[in-house]
Amino acid sequence: MPYQSQLETTPLPATFQTPATVATDWRTGLPCLTGNLVNLREMRASDAPALFAALSSEQVSKFISPPPATVEGFGRFINWAIRQRQAGQYVCFAVVPHGTDTAVGIFQVRSLEPAFGTAEWGFALAPECWGTGIFVDGAKLVVDFAFEGLGVHRLEARAAIKNGRGNGALRKLGAVQEGVLRRSFLRNGEYLDQALWTILQDEWLQAKTVWGSRVIH
Ligand SMILES: CC(C)(COP(=O)(O)OP(=O)(O)OC[C@H]1O[C@@H](n2cnc3c(N)ncnc32)[C@H](O)[C@@H]1OP(=O)(O)O)[C@@H](O)C(=O)NCCC(=O)NCCS
Numbered sequence: 001m002p003y004q005s006q007l008e009t010t011p012l013p014a015t016f017q018t019p020a021t022v023a024t025d026w027r028t029g030l031p032c033l034t035g036n037l038v039n040l041r042e043m044r045a046s047d048a049p050a051l052f053a054a055l056s057s058e059q060v061s062k063f064i065s066p067p068p069a070t071v072e073g074f075g076r077f078i079n080w081a082i083r084q085r086q087a088g089q090y091v092c093f094a095v096v097p098h099g100t101d102t103a104v105g106i107f108q109v110r111s112l113e114p115a116f117g118t119a120e121w122g123f124a125l126a127p128e129c130w131g132t133g134i135f136v137d138g139a140k141l142v143v144d145f146a147f148e149g150l151g152v153h154r155l156e157a158r159a160a161i162k163n164g165r166g167n168g169a170l171r172k173l174g175a176v177q178e179g180v181l182r183r184s185f186l187r188n189g190e191y192l193d194q195a196l197w198t199i200l201q202d203e204w205l206q207a208k209t210v211w212g213s214r215v216i217h
Contacts, residue, residue, distance in 0.1 A: 064166075
């Protein structure tokens with residue numbers, strides 16, 4: 001995916017030289033972000049069964065913190081996410097393909113400092129969505145929202161080195177691998193090495209020369 005090379009070769013159009021502000025107070029509710037394939041919207045209590053079905057398989061959870069083990073657990077997670085968003089510490093979007101109202105995954109961003117200057121993001125999709133383009137479509141929206149809406153300047157992601165798809169997805173999005181966090185993640189009784197990937201706000205604005213996003217309130 002050409003975000004990285006675009007950075008080196010493409011002059012910045014005037015329309016992208018300053019970040020547009022996403023006109024929403026996200027602490028009172030997340031905007032609905034519309035891509036080519038999906039909408040990203042706030043999770044609802046009614047998403048719990050769909051998210052449980054989408055994210056509870058071993059295939060999805062192998063290299064990430066274990067998701068809730070029951071539908072009720074997802075319900076508690078959704079309530080927690082909304083409280084964290086109200087507290088200004090965390091946001092989590094449900095991924096909803098166009099033409100449906102069924103959540104097939106999540107994108108989450110949490111602040112690593114009091115006001116979201118540096119943040120960490122994560123994502124998971126139902127296996128049937130892998131390789132469909134949904135990841136990149138949703139990722140563009142949520143990274144854009146992080147920089148323009150939350151005021152992030154540095155967005156970090158951690159991916160277990162063994163997680164081929166997770167690392168491949170971040171690489172093709174244009175994230176930069178800054179290093180390896182040795183034995184930093186305990187999963188199934190084993191300490192795994194993780195790659196630290198980052199996207200900086202100014203780099204992302206340049207990568208945006210090849211795409212755009214809309215915000216619906
Ligand atoms: C991470 C996730 C959201 C990415 O979505 P996806 O649809 O699988 O991602 P994509 O197919 O768009 O991109 C993955 C890329 O990695 C590549 N890839 C797949 N296996 C790979 C491997 N073993 N090594 C390196 N790259 C690999 C794919 O070919 C693809 O690149 P391409 O489109 O250029 O061919 C999804 O795989 C997922 O939900 N995984 C489980 C949860 C998870 O691991 N989350 C990430 C934590 S960092």
